[in-house]
């Protein structure tokens with residue numbers, strides 16, 4: 001089976017690339033190892049500019065119809081009283097919203113299928129041989145093995161899972177690693193249009209109303225802080241983290257007071273914030289595997305959707321995807337990626353560093369209390385209003 005492009009992974013990055021390329025008339029295959037719907041460690045917030053991008057990709061109406069309420073205000077929930085400010089308006093569809101990843105990823109994959117992409121699910125990519133005239137991707141499912149060939153291979157498999165592919169990251173444990181946790185709740189009393197940033201010793205998190213009356217609570221905790229809270233609460237990791245949040249953030253404790261857990265806690269990590277290659281070993285990379293921001297700025301889905309689009313735009317400049325045009329597209333895409341995302345990655349890293357230490361978190365709280373509009377400024381700096389370029 002031969003395609004113009006094989007996309008490995010059907011998260012927002014893979015679906016966006018597949019949707020854009022299929023919409024341009026290219027033959028696309030998507031390989032996804034999990035069965036959908038599946039839940040994912042993610043806060044599930046999407047800024048407004050991404051809804052406009054989803055319109056271009058033909059999935060905007062389905063996403064809007066299912067998403068939670070518009071997020072019009074941001075807040076800081078730390079050790080002191082809550083501070084609130086307005087969410088900056090983006091051009092076009094002014095405010096963002098949240099949609100459970102079990103729903104979002106299924107909707108996007110269905111849209112890619114409708115646009116003509118061939119879907120291999122649940123199939124896992126286990127080997128990529130790229131760099132020649134055509135690339136070969138070996139995929140496996142339930143003891144069966146197949147080889148797909150294509151001009152271009154797009155790695156969209158995220159950055160948290162380990163595996164045998166050249167584009168996957170090595171396992172390295174570091175003291176400063178962060179682990180992610182997420183759960184849905186029902187019956188919380190958080191205002192429907194508010195998205196607070198939670199700051200607590202050793203970590204940070206966020207809450208937002210998603211679809212179907214579910215409140216999404218997600219957070220990250222540094223490895224050493226996680227060990228401390230597990231020791232303190234003598235509980236499994238997620239329960240200890242939840243107890244730590246309630247003990248550290250009074251406004252979060254109040255908002256979650258009467259709430260009931262909906263489903264199980266999920267955990268992931270260590271997460272891998274940072275900038276990586278967008279194109280290497282003749283494999284294009286989109287989403288988390290190209291670069292990842294600290295979830296404190298809730299921009300990972302945005303970067304996934306937008307990087308898939310930017311890559312498709314770079315490839316669309318070439319009729320034939322031979323080695324020369326792939327290298328040229330790789331250069332164009334890498335530049336576009338840096339222009340679009342470098343500032344928010346740096347902003348996320350600085351904010352995360354400030355948030356996790358009690359001294360700097362205290363100073364951050366004092367600044368935000370004196371100047372609540374700094375919250376709106378932070379949201380703008382994190383790219384929430386930055387328009388997605390058109391294909392040229």
Ligand SMILES: Cc1cc2nc3c(=O)[nH]c(=O)nc-3n(C[C@H](O)[C@H](O)[C@H](O)COP(=O)(O)OP(=O)(O)OC[C@H]3O[C@@H](n4cnc5c(N)ncnc54)[C@H](O)[C@@H]3O)c2cc1C
Pocket residue numbers: 008009010011012013014031032033034040041042043044045046123124125126156157158159161163180181182218219220268271286287288289295298299300301302303304
């Ligand atoms: C605690 C936390 C909170 C967050 N909150 C937010 C938020 O509110 N807003 C936001 O925008 N971002 C948030 N993020 C970030 C966001 O979740 C990620 O950036 C986003 O999921 C990246 O999308 P992706 O498509 O690159 O990868 P993923 O979503 O990880 O998708 C990768 C897909 O590839 C598949 N796959 C992997 N390996 C293979 C293989 N070998 N073969 C086939 N398939 C494979 C996986 O099954 C998966 O479906 C948060 C992250 C964390 C940790």
